[in-house]
Amino acid sequence: MEEIKKIAKQLLSENKVQMVIGFEKGTANKVRPAFFTKPDDVEKLIYNEACIHNLALYLKKDICHHVSNVAIVANPNVVRSIIQLASENQVKEEKVTIIGISFEGKSIGILDFKAAEEFAKTQPKGLKPEDRAFIEKVQAMPMEERFNYWVETFSTCVKCYACRASCPMCYCGKCNVETNNPQWIPVASHKYGNLEWHIMRAMHLAGRCINCGECTRACPVDIPLNMLSYMLTDFVMDEFHAEAGLSATYAPALSSYTNIDKENFIK
Amino acid sequence: MSEFEPKIVAFVCNWCTYAGADLTGTSRIKYSSNVRIVRFPCTGRIDYMLLTKAFAGGADGIIVSGCHPNDCHYTSGNFYARRRWMVFRRLCDFMGIDTRRIIFSWVSAAEGAKWAQIVNSANEEFKKLGPYENYHKLSTQEIFE
Amino acid sequence: MARIGVFICHCGENISATVDCAKVAEAAAKFPGVVHSIDYKYMCSDPGQTLVGNAIKEHNLTGVVVSACSPRMHEPTFRRACAEAGLNPYQCEMANLREHCSWVHERNEKTDDKAIDLVRMLVEKVKRNNALQPIKVPVTKTALVIGGGVAGIQAALDIANAGHKVIMVEREPSIGGHMSQLSETFPTLDCSQCILTPRMVEVAQNPNIKLYTYAEIESVEGFVGNFIVKIRKKAKSIDESKCNGCGLCTTKCPNKKNPNEFELGMAKRPAIYVPFPQAVPNIPVIDKTQCTYYKTGKCKICEKVCQANAIQFDQQDEIIEVPVGAIAICTGFDIKKTDFFPEYGYGKHKDIIDGLQFERLASASGPTAGEIRRPSDGQVPKKIVFVACAGSRDPAKGIEYCSKICCMYTAKHAILYKHKVHDGTAYIFYMDIRAAGKNYDEFTRRAIEEDDAKYIRGRVSKIYERDGKLIVVGADTLMGAQTVEIEADMVVLATAGVANQGAEKLAQILHVSYDQHKFFSEAHPKLKPVETNTAGIYLAGACQSPKDIPESVAAASGVAGKISCLFSNSELTREPLIAVVDRLAPPQYSSCTGCFMCQSVCPYNAIEREEIKDRNGNLVKQLAFINPGLCQGCGTCVAVCKSKSIDIEGYTNSQMYSEVDALLNF
Structure with missing residues (x-):
């Protein structure tokens, strides 16, 4: 903790960065993302087990646009997000300083992209047992029940797009759902429109999702929509040995191929 | 009551399957008239959102077809398409969308007979499965529930 | 407002025998936006095209759907007809009522319904077609x-x-x-x-x-x-501008024991060499893997003897x-080598050679100066066996095709052999004699009739060595598939022709x-x-x-x-059916986010990174830009673009969407 503060303070006072993204104490016992621009403010920086939000999100928000260099307190999820964003040409190494921190709050110091890649590779990968159990449970349902399960689950969706707003990978300036010529996805939150929205989101995240779970945490009606992209992440890893967020030169699974990709359904 | 006739939409590439279907015509091989072919430049162009669109619009079955691997007119469009379909099919499966209703095939410009056979067997399969009420009703009566 | 004309072709009776064309035209007339809908016997005929042209002028059409044969057949015809009548040619689409409908279905109401659907689909598409101009590109001649x-x-x-x-x-x-x-x-x-x-x-x-x-x-x-x-x-290690091709270096090179590629290993050559005497250009190269100087750092004899100072050891x-x-x-092309054949000894018998090696033996400039002598001991073979289809037409060997040239050159080899070894006997094992070509069959007849080549129809199952002879065991299928055994002095395999190394x-x-x-x-x-x-x-x-x-x-x-x-033209005209990245007013510039996933899927490297800069030269945004000269219009980028910032002319998102919509929701 103190070490993180020290690094942040130093970066700001030496003007190596103009902003540090981290957490501060919020109302009640909560924490909230904070944007420190003055060295003295850094005193307010905290990191505890409540600090789970994926701060990489803010790198693509307006708040970072007018700052030339940003430092970010990065737990492994944030690190992987940054690497993935870098592979998609969305962040530049010279503009982002990663202050690494473990999930437990242990400082790892400043990581350049190469070190960040190495760090990301050492972190636990793949599905957590509870996620796998959920996916297997859904998978075990008969097809019709599965369909109805998702349709019913999505039927509570109010299309608030909190999932989109909280996802570091959803950085498009104009989202597909806002395209109206043609109107790919109905904007109203009825069952059909909701289903298509979630199909599209899952497809867009296939091979890009780093399993931070932010979308589901953000969802006000508790839709387990992260399970769709988790399931696809797992599938992409199995089929194409591609995993997002580990290499800044990664080509996402759906924009690459090998001529020996194996399927068993094309006649 | 007359037999159920499925609505089938076929998404095909211009260079292989569209030409293959032309050859089916020149060879006068008969197949089911339930299919409507939509022509794309390449399977790489085919958007999965059009597939869900077809289901929502009332299609009971879909055929997606293009050049065999290594034969793509644009060298690699079908390889990207193949990956896309692998992932999309997995997602559909997970979401309970009936993957039996989406038939994928490679039909070259020389495989007129294969095209007829793909359409006919798809037609039989979709007949057995019946109308895709589950999906259709999402986009029709239940919208304003 | 769209003003669409629909033209239903009977194609003689090719369409009208199965599809009720008048009914389709009548139905199409009711589609929204259709102002003119007719059927006609032959749309592609001159009067048919005139009908289209006149209708464009008379009804002030903004789009045309010709419902006839496959667009792969007559799209250019009707686009031209439209252009002549003053309509942009890319405002013309074809519905495929022949190959995809009348020729493949029975005459009934369902077929008519399908034809109507196909026309409706294309009417909806053509409403959304953009007027396009062909792309002109210069030509480097x-x-x-x-x-x-x-x-x-x-x-x-x-x-x-x-x-x-x-x-x-x-x-x-x-x-x-x-x-x-x-x-x-x-x-x-x-x-x-x-x-x-x-x-x-x-x-x-x-x-x-x-x-x-x-x-x-x-x-x-x-x-x-x-x-x-x-x-x-x-690097040839030779200054080509100085070398006069005297050849002194090749004669003085002390390292002369290298396998000669041109002679297929049946002769030796120096480390500095010209592949063959008539080579063009007549300039030697140094084989760096063999040259003593490159291997040990000592020698340089060629440099010393070269009068023209053309040797350059440090050439890169x-x-x-x-x-x-x-x-x-x-x-x-290349040919399979004898080591491809386990049944013929994996190439370990020196006297089993391939067709190309036989060419060198028979050549006056070859290693034996044109005398047929076997590689092992230089003896003149008295009994020679030619095996045609060695590897070719053999699915088990992965080569199911016919190599085409072997029947003819094997006949030639037998003739050449007889001309050089008068008392010798040539046997040829063959599958079929494929001698289609001008004077080709006559040539193989000549081998059999004048030069007494013994043709045996059957394949050779194995060849092995016994007492200095090669025992060729095969079958004669014209004699009840009885086993034939020939004690040969030499065997020539007409090995399969294969793609050249490096072709892939x-x-x-x-x-x-x-x-x-x-x-x-x-x-x-x-x-x-x-x-x-x-x-x-x-x-x-x-x-x-x-x-x-x-x-x-x-x-x-x-x-x-x-x-x-x-x-013959100073510039080329290309179809403008290419992908385009959208452009918006600043500060967006484009809905493109610059993720460049499109760049990695483009098979033609047509997608570039365009930098948008402000007045001070600071980078504002990086966008995808599609080079219209390189794009071939596959549209793969369109489907991978998450923000739908790319569209492809001729198959735009709105066109494809409305086609699907028109088929189902009406």
Whole structure:
């Protein structure tokens, strides 16, 4: 903790960065993302087990646009997000300083992209047992029940797009759902429109999702929509040995191929 | 009551399957008239959102077809398409969308007979499965529930 | 407001026998936006086209749907007719009522319904068509010929004689290819070198041809009319401008025991060498893997004896970049070596040779000066067995095709053998004699009737050695498949012709397709036999499939004709059906986010990074930009673009969406 503060303070006072993204104490016992621009403010920086939000999100928000260099307190999820964003040409190494921190709050110091890649590779990968159990449970349902399960689950969706707003990978300036010529996805939150929205989101995240779970945490009606992209992440890893967020030169699974990709359904 | 006739939409590439279907015509091989072919430049162009669109619009079955691997007119469009379909099919499966209703095939410009056979067997399969009420009703009566 | 005209063609009775055309026209007239809908006997006829033209003028049409045969057949016809009537040609679409409807379905109401659906689909599409202008691109009137065999030589000379510049690149130190290794050629038995070498010299002397030997293609970028080719000139260790080809270095080189590639290992050559006496250019190269100096740092005898000071030990590979407008692939073929055949001893018997080795034995300039002597002990073989279809037409060996040239050259070998060894006997095991071609069958008859070649119809199951003889065990299927055993002195395998080594890599550099045997694929097996699927890249000769000399030469002249046609215009016109990245007003500039996933899927490297800068030169945004000269219009980028920032003309999102919509929601 103190070490993180020290690094942040130093970066700001030496003007190596103009902003540090981290957490501060919020109302009640909560924490909230904070944007420190003055060295003295850094005193307010905290990191505890409540600090789970994926701060990489803010790198693509307006708040970072007018700052030339940003430092970010990065737990492994944030690190992987940054690497993935870098592979998609969305962040530049010279503009982002990663202050690494473990999930437990242990400082790892400043990581350049190469070190960040190495760090990301050492972190636990793949599905957590509870996620796998959920996916297997859904998978075990008969097809019709599965369909109805998702349709019913999505039927509570109010299309608030909190999932989109909280996802570091959803950085498009104009989202597909806002395209109206043609109107790919109905904007109203009825069952059909909701289903298509979630199909599209899952497809867009296939091979890009780093399993931070932010979308589901953000969802006000508790839709387990992260399970769709988790399931696809797992599938992409199995089929194409591609995993997002580990290499800044990664080509996402759906924009690459090998001529020996194996399927068993094309006649 | 007359037999159920499925609505089938076929998404095909211009260079292989569209030409293959032309050859089916020149060879006068008969197949089911339930299919409507939509022509794309390449399977790489085919958007999965059009597939869900077809289901929502009332299609009971879909055929997606293009050049065999290594034969793509644009060298690699079908390889990207193949990956896309692998992932999309997995997602559909997970979401309970009936993957039996989406038939994928490679039909070259020389495989007129294969095209007829793909359409006919798809037609039989979709007949057995019946109308895709589950999906259709999402986009029709239940919208304003 | 859209004003669409629909024209339903009967195609004589081809459509009208199955589809009720009048009913379709009537239904189409009610589609929203359709202001004119008729049916007619032959839309593609002159009066039919006039109907379309007049309707465009009379009804002030903004779009036309011709419902007739496949657009692959007559789309250009009707687009032209529209253009002549003043409508943008890209506002014309065709509904395929013949190949996709009348010819494949029964006459009934369902078929009529389908026809109506197809028309509705295209009406909805054409409403959303954009008026497009053909893309004009300049042409660099220089051709690149890859490969200096007989096909490459022919193509280069024909193009050069048409007045265009040619750059020829050959991998070996000399041009000439396989033809320069042949002894005599079928069916005339004229000497191969005698007819080829004058043409080789012509290549060297033609002012329009620039020749790079010992060079390979490093990369090709660009598109028809505007390729940029990088050529790697491998270091010959010789200054070509100084060398006068005296050959003293090759005679003085002390390291003379290297296998001679040109003689297929049946002779030796020095480390500094000219592949064969008539080589063009007549300039030696140093084989760095063999040269004593490169291996030990000592020797340099060639440098000492060279009067012209042409030896340059420190020469490096050089990469040169040339602009060309068209490319001819003439990289030829290779043959399977004897080690491919376990049943014939994996190549361990010295006296089992391949057809090309026999050519060298029979050649007056070969290692035996034209006498047929077996490689093991130099004896003249009295009994010789030729095995045709060695590897070819053998699915078990992965080569199911016919190598085409072997029947003829095996007959030639038998004749040459008889001419040189009068008391010898030649046996030929064959599957079928395939001698289709001018004077070809006569030639094989001559081998049998005049030169007494013993043809045995059957395959050879094994060959083994016994007491210095090769025992050839085969079957004679015309004699009840009885086993035949021949004690031969020498065996010649007419091994399968295969794609040249490196063909696959070259195909990938050039972005052209190839088949499972790595032979290059033509654009159409009948109507575009010398084109590839990539505009501006052509192919000739045995790189496409095994071919004999006349066929290779004919294809090469065909390529030269195609390239000359291409070069006869100062600019090219291309279909404008290409992908485009959207543009918005600042500060968005585009909905493109610059993730460049489109860039990684583009097969043509057509997607570039465009930088948007403010007035002070600071980078505001990086956007995808699609080079209209390179884009071939596959649309893969459109489907991978998450923000739907890319669209492709002719198949736009709104067109495809409304086509699907029109089929289902009405």
